[in-house]
Amino acid sequence: MTPTALILAGIDLAAILLLSFGLYYRRHHRRDLVVAFIGVNVGVLAVTTVLGSADVAAGLGLGLFGVLSIIRLRSSEISQREVAYYFAALALGLITGLPQTNPWPVTALAALILVAMWAADHPALLARSRHQVIRVDRAITDEGELRAELAARLGGPVTSLTVQELDLVNDTTLVDVRWKAAISTGAAARQLVGARA
Structure with missing residues (x-):
């Protein structure tokens, strides 16, 4: 792995821990889904890092979204909120696993995902x-x-x-x-x- 790939893996790890523990678990307290979010994220990061070349990047992303959609349909029922967390975890793994020369745009996108999830799932939003x-x-x-x-x-x-x-x-x-x-x-x-x- 290149130094940039290691930096991106660190960014991904920090982002998924913040998403899983700092946002989701703190608000919803479902341990089983924390494990699922981290597992999906790290798995997607690993697969994307290994297979991620410019030629297969778009197809890989669409394929991973498709596979996880099928898995989600065959698993126990979860709420739309939890689906959003799944896809946020997937997106974090995908964007940080693709080959990059500059980690800052990816860091900004990861931060954007975290801020969007924090705001969209905030208890004060549409509280009634x-x-x-x-x-x-x-x-x-x-x-x-x-x-x-x-x-x-x-x-x-x-x-x-x-x-x-x-x-x-x-x-x-x-x-x-x-x-x-x-x-x-x-x-x-x-x-x-x-x-x-």
């Missing part, structure tokens, strides 16, 4: 937005009535809803609902303090 799948103990066919019922039960305005199942026999409705939670001044202050942590 909530999502839940709820089973209502009545079969409600009218969307306006269902919206009002959910708003009353959830304590905030419903922004969207999708009826997943309407059971007229058992008198239930299964709804995928998104709403804005009411937030008090004290809760807002506590949330702001938690977001800064």
Whole structure:
């Protein structure tokens, strides 16, 4: 490995540790995904470093994204947030593994990925937005009535809803609902303090 490749590997290692432990684990506390993010990142870095020449770089990147998409579809269900962390880990490994003569543009791109993930997954961003799948103990066919019922039960305005199942026999409705939670001044202050942590 060239000295530049070693520098880039160090940048990648620092970036993935910051992404996994500093951002993801600190906010979401899933140890299994920390292992997955680091494993994907280091694996992509190793493969890209070995195979990364100017002739195969674009194809290699697209191929790795495709392979990991297939793996993701066949693994246990994860949230869209965790998919974003997977692809950030993949992108970090890919950009730092490709042959470079100057490590600074790659360092800037890695920093951009980290800052984007920090900001996009920040607890204060869209803090009132909530999502839940709820089973209502009545079969409600009218969307306006269902919206009002959910708003009353959830304590905030419903922004969207999708009826997943309407059971007229058992008198239930299964709804995928998104709403804005009411937030008090004290809760807002506590949330702001938690977001800064």
